[in-house]
Amino acid sequence: EIFSSMAKVKDVLELVQDYDVKVEFFDNYIRAQEQYLEYLSQILEVAENIDQLLSKDLSPEHPAVAFRYFHDMNVIHRLKNKVDVFLDEERNNMQFDSKELRDFVAELPTEEDLNGTALGITRLKATYKINVSDIANGVIANRPSRPLTLPEILDMIQYTYINFVEILSFGGCICTHEYKHLLSSLMLLDPKVDDPSNTNCISLTRTPGCQYHREEFALDRIFETFYKLCRNEAVKPIAAVAPYLSQQRHLVCKYVHNNHPYIILQPVKIEYLNENRPTVAILHDVVSRRERTDLRLHALDFLKRATVTTKKGQVPSPNKISQTMLVKNAIVNKYFPRFRQRLVGVTKLASGSFESIQVGNYGLGGGYNIHLDLLFPGVKHNFTDTTNNRLTTMVTYLTDVENGGATVFPDLGLRVRPQKGSALMFFNLFRNGTSNNFTKHASCPVLYGDKWIANQWVLRNGQEFAYKCDLSNEW
Ligand SMILES: O=C(O)CCC(=O)C(=O)O
Ligand SMILES: [Fe+2]
Incomplete structure (x- = not known):
């Protein structure tokens, strides 16, 4: 693929x-x-x-x-x-x-690739409200190209139609947002088809699997918010986090060195986007140009599409249109020690529970639907748990993205544009070890560009001294 x-x-x-x-x-x-x-x-x-x-x-x-x-x-x-x-x-x-x-x-792309591309374009259409005529004229993100030829248009229609029929007959979990993409594919076929949010097709498509997600995230509303954020439209944080917002008047930008030997000579600029419940911050310029290039080059040969298990066996994950690979800690320590040390220096987290780095590259119209980064999402944690969840996420951006590809937090109304060299950091767990569901986030589809990231997750176990725990569900 x-x-x-x-x-x-x-x-x-x-x-x-x-x-x-x-x-x-x-x-x-x-x-x-x-x-x-x-x-x-x-x-x-x-x-x-x-x-x-x-x-x-x-x-x-x-x-x-x-x-x-x-x-x-x-x-x-x-x-x-x-x-x-x-x-x-x-x-x-x-x-x-x-x-x-x-x-x-x-070595050449297969029919599956053509299909994926057609679906990617309909995803972009749904997310960024692109006109059908613009697509037909080959204009995306104000970037002209040549108009699609008739056979190309027919192929696109055919593939989006096949996707529609396939997913309709698919026994697994189908969620509303996927239908929106598909319905917008139909809009490609016929621009007169109603706005997908008004169609009662959606109720036909609820499956038990979806219901679970529906309760968890209230998908309908949250996907609207997700798309709005992707389009850079203003979104208010949800009411549940509002009480904490008053504390955020003094959001700051500051240089930090923590007296840490790794960064004392080159302090890191931290910009707080959300101060509490959860803390979300951008660490500016923490990944050097050399590291960004080397990580990409190193990853290229090992990238693989994430899969999920369905009734049909292992299939590419419909929620994550990207390819990833892991850079094992031994390799990180040998070839990318400063990457790791700088993140340790600025967060003061114990390096022993840093996971392997996951490098990711998004594809055509590629993104990552709303999710939590937890290894054990449904599990309520307390200190007696033997499970060891992800305390901190750091998404480092290895490239700028010309258009689209922002990381968004629908509950917080936050949108972060990828900036090469910077890292988006947030805490997934409260102080008592339970999951902070306000951290759910997504990557908007890439509208124009090549988005590379390197994820550094830090596990909770081992951080007892660095990150004080207590029984509260404070962060
Ligand atoms: O690519 C992004 O902006 C977010 C990536 C992400 O959330 C993840 O890999 O878990
Ligand atoms: Fe994530």
Whole structure:
């Protein structure tokens, strides 16, 4: 699968570009074949000439006739010599290695990629309210390209339609927001289809699996909020967090070094976006250019699409259109020690419970639906739990994203634009170890650009001294 990682899309385009040499080869091969056939048909023509002479029973005893025979046969000779020289010179162009072609084609995007791209575009359409006519004209995020051709449009319609039918007949969990994407695909087919939020199709689609999510997150409302935030429309925090907002008048930006040897000479600028319940902050310029490049290069060959288990077996996760890989702690310590040390220095968290780094690259229209980062989402924690959940998330941005791809917190009404080198940090757990569900967050689909992140999660166990726990559900 290629479409779910922009880096791989770029890779395949490079491959095709490299294959220009091969394209030139095919070109030469075809031209050589044409030339060869041309010689053969000339030989045939002369041979037919001789045949005609023979059929007219013209005797070679006639000198003029003999001359013509000899002349024509000589032409054949000359042509044959030409063919020999030609075959000699064009040997390379006459040999066709179909294995090479097969290997090349095996690297190219498949139908699944085309399908994923069509769905990605409808996702962008739903999230960013893009006009159907803009899509048809090849304009996305005010960026012109060439208009789609009729076969391209027909393909897009076909794939979005297939997706629609497939998901309708799919036995697993289908949630309202997925229908919105699909219904907006139908809007692509027919712009007159009503706004998806007004359609009663949605009630047809509730499944027991969805109900669970529905209770947990009240999906309908929250997805509206999610999309609004993605479009950079103003969103108020939900009432449950409002009481804490009055405390936030003094939100600050400050430089921190914590007297920590790793950052004392290069303090980190922290910008608080939400001070409490949960604390959300941006750590500016914590990942160097070199680290950003090296992490991406290191990850590229290992990226894999996340899957989920369904009745149909393992299928790509519909909620996460990206590819990820883990950089094990041993590798982090060896090759990326300063990345880790700077995060330890600024957070004062014990480095022993830092998880392996997860590097991620989003694909075409790729994003990550609303979720909690907890390893054990449904579980209520207390200090007697043996489970060890994720206390802190740090999403470091390895690239800027030209348009879209923001990280949003629907309950908090917060939107964070990826800024290369900075890290978005938040605490997933309250002081008593229970999950703080206000931290649910999502990555908006990438509208234009190549979004790379590196996630650093820090586990709760081992932080007893660094992060004081108590019985409250304060942060
Ligand atoms: O890519 C983002 O902005 C957020 C990523 C995220 O939430 C995750 O990987 O858990
Ligand atoms: Fe997350």
